[in-house]
Amino acid sequence: MRHCFYNETVGFFYNNSRKELTTYWRTKDVLVVALGLTVSVIVLLTNLLVITAIVINRRFHYPIYYLLGNLAAADLFAGIAYMFLMFHTGPRTAELSLKTWFIRQSLLDTSLTASVVNLLAIAVERHQTVFTMQLHSKMSNQRVTVLIFCIWVTALLLGLIPSYGWHCLCALDKCSSMAPLYSRSYLTFWAISNLVIFLIMVVVYTHIFVYVKRKMTRMSKHTSFHPRYRETMISLVKTVTIILSAFVICWTPGQVVLLLDGLGCKSCNVLAVEKYVLLLAEINSLINAIVYSYRDTEMRSTFRRILCFPCPRNSTYTPTALKLNAPDRGTLSHNGHFTVDSSI
Secondary structure: OOOOOOOOOHHHHHHHHOOOOOOOOOHHHHHHHHHHHHHHHHHHHHHHHHHHHHHHOHHHOOHHHHHHHHHHHHHHHHHHHHHHHHOOOHHHHHHOOHHHHHHHHHHHHHHHHHHHHHHHHHHHHHHHHHHHOOOOOOOOHHHHHHHHHHHHHHHHHHHHOHHHOOEOOOOHHHEOOOOOOEEHHHHHHHHHHHHHHHHHHHHHHHHHHHHHHHHHHHHOOOOOOOOOHHHHHHHHHHHHHHHHHHHHHHHHHHHHHHHHHHOOOOOOOHHHOHHHHHHHHHHHHHHHHHHHHHOOHHHHHHHHHHHOOOOOOOOOOOOHHHOOOOHHHOOEOOOOOEOOOOOO
């Protein structure tokens, strides 16, 4: 019969995993917390701005923008989770109860998983709209709601599983080095799951990239197409490139480190880089808001409306949302159909 250590302290498990647990604030700890809180505040403000813009602008009441709003909500949650971590790290870690420690980790896992799954949903939606040459997909509001619900259920399941059994409180030899109360098998599962999602995203966006490039090559041989079509395609290719680059740079290091720790790599000094790869993954929550929203002309105009709300009424600025002609929202192709929004 296995013996469980439910009544032990957090320090007991850190000692078991040989992870350092400080009792005083070091310069490194202060710098990590200061940088983490700064990133968290920026993530909160930018994603809150995105959500507000989608709510107040009726032009954003379409499936893709509902997914963008949900992505912003996931990233907002990630900012809150990371801020909670910053207030419960360093010397404060030793003071945590096992329950609080699991809450701290579950918040991070849930928020980051929701963000990644949202990115996958957006990739699939963009693939559908690009290949049907439509500005917005024909997905109903009910289906979008169900999809968003499934995203959060998946994120919650993956985030809460360790708290309800997939831990190492009853098997100290299976404890992780980075997360001393987590089982290494869970970290392996979580890392592989995210890497699979990442691989699917690469395949989807690569397919979009190849299709757009071939389309541009064919269209360049003809002159009977809308003059803004080429500009639309080029902008789309740029956006796809930014999306993939940001995702690879921000997520790959963390997933590799988690996988190495989960596989029990003895020669890998994962503890030396864990805080930095986690911060890098959190930065992706900020980049998401920039890539998916700030490149949208209508979104930028809505941001200015929100930020200039207290400005004098006689301002000469006229929001794009109030203009009758908004060519950046969509472009007619040679066959008369709307193309996908060039900025998303």
